[in-house]
Amino acid sequence: MHDVIFVNRDFLAAGLLATLQISAISIVCGTLIGAVVALLRYLRVPFAARFCALYVGLIQGAPLLVVLLFCYFALPALFGYKTTAYWATVLSFSVFIGAYLAEDIRAGLQSVSPKLTQAALACGLTMPQVLRLVVLPIGVRSVIPPIISQYVRLIKFTSVASIISVQELTGNALLVNARVFEPATILSFVAIVYLIVCQAVSLFGRWLNARFAVRT
C-alpha cells in the first residue's frame, strides 16, 4: 500500500522542496514588508502610515485564495506584465503574511516603554539609532511566538497554491492520486509531512524565544 509513496518519492520530494522554497521566500519577503509597515505605522509617518493601515485592513479582510487569484490573474491584466503561477504565489503569500506580521511587529514595538526610548535618547543616541539598537530588537523579541505561528500558518497556506497548478507538495500529491487513486495513503502522507515541517518550525521558534525573549 505504501508503494505508491515510494514509487513517486522523487516527484513528491520535488513538491516538498517547492513548498519549502515558496515558504522560505515568502517568509523573508513578508517579514521585510511587515517590518517596514510596522515601523511606518509606529512612527506615524504622514501619508505612508495611512497607506499601510489601508493595506493591512484590505488584506485582513480578504481570503487568501482571493489574494492569490488576484495576483495571478488580475494584477498582470491590470498592469500588463507576465507572471508564472510560482511567482504569483510568492507575491501573494508575501503580501498576505506581511500584513499579519506587520500587526504583530507593531504590537511588539508599541510594547517598548516610551520611558526606555527617552532614556536611550538621553544617552545621546539619535532617533534612528534608538529604533535600530533599542526599540526594534526589544520589540521584535517580545513577539517571537506570534511571528513564528504566522510562519507556520504560511507553510500550511502554501497548499492553496495547488489551485493555480503550482507544483508544490499538495499539488504533486493530487497529481499522483489522480493517476493511482489512493487518497487515504497519499493524503495521510502529505498531512504527516506538513505536520513534521510545522513542528520543526514551532520547535525552532520555541528555542528562539527561550534564547532571545527579553525578561523584564
Add this chain to the structure above:
Amino acid sequence: MIDIQNVSKSYGAVPVLQDCSLSVKRGEVVVVCGPSGSGKSTLIKCVNGLEPYQSGSIKVAGVEVGARHTNLPKLRAKIGMVFQSFELYPHLCALENVMLAQIHVLRRSRDEARTRAMALLTRVGLAERAHQMPADLSGGQQQRVAIARTLALDPDAILLDEPTSALDPEMVSEVLDVITALARDGMTMMVVTHEMGFARRVADRVIFMDQGRVVEDAAAETFFAAPASARAREFLSKILAH
C-alpha cells in the same frame, strides 16, 4: 553650566511650569525638591530637551536647548540623565548597557568601550555582575549600572530624576553612596529627590518648587535651618516628621 531663565510650559490650559529660573554652576550640586506634581521632573527633563517648553530659555554650556538648530543628541551626550525607574536596556547585559552609547555616540572602539565600562562598573561596585542581565539585578544594582552608563559618556553634568524613589528602603543607601561619591569628586549635578538627609549632606543649593513655580532657591544650610517661605516650612515639617 546650566542656566534656566523664565521657563514656562503648559499642557493645553494646564500650566506645569511657570516662569522658572535657576542656574547650576560647574561643580555645583543642586537639589530640587517639592511636593509631587510641582513640576520638578518636568523641569529637569526640559534641561536635556526630553520635554519641550513654550517660553523662556535653557542654556547648557552656552547652548540654547530649545533652539531649532540645536543638535540635541550631541547636547544630551554631554549631560547624563538617571531615571527613577532605571530604564536599562533589558536585552543587553550590564556591561553592554554601559558600552552602547560609547560605541554609537562617542564612536569608541568596542575594546575601548569595554575597558571603560568595566572600570565604571568596578567604581559602582558591580564588576562581578558585568555579564548579568538587568532582570537578574536588584533595583539598587540596576540604578548603579544606570549611573555607570551615564558616566561612560564623560558628561559635564548629570541630571538625576528621583534616583532612589523606586528602590526598596535597604537599597537606597547603596545608590546614594555612589551619588555622594560623585558629588565629592566635583561632578555637576541637578538632583530631584525626596531624600532630605542626602540633600543636606551633598547639596550646595536647594531649589524648592510648588505648583510649577520655583518658590525658594537657597544655600542648603539656609534652606534646612530657616526656609524662607511658609510652603517650604510646611513641606519640610511633613517630610522630616515621619
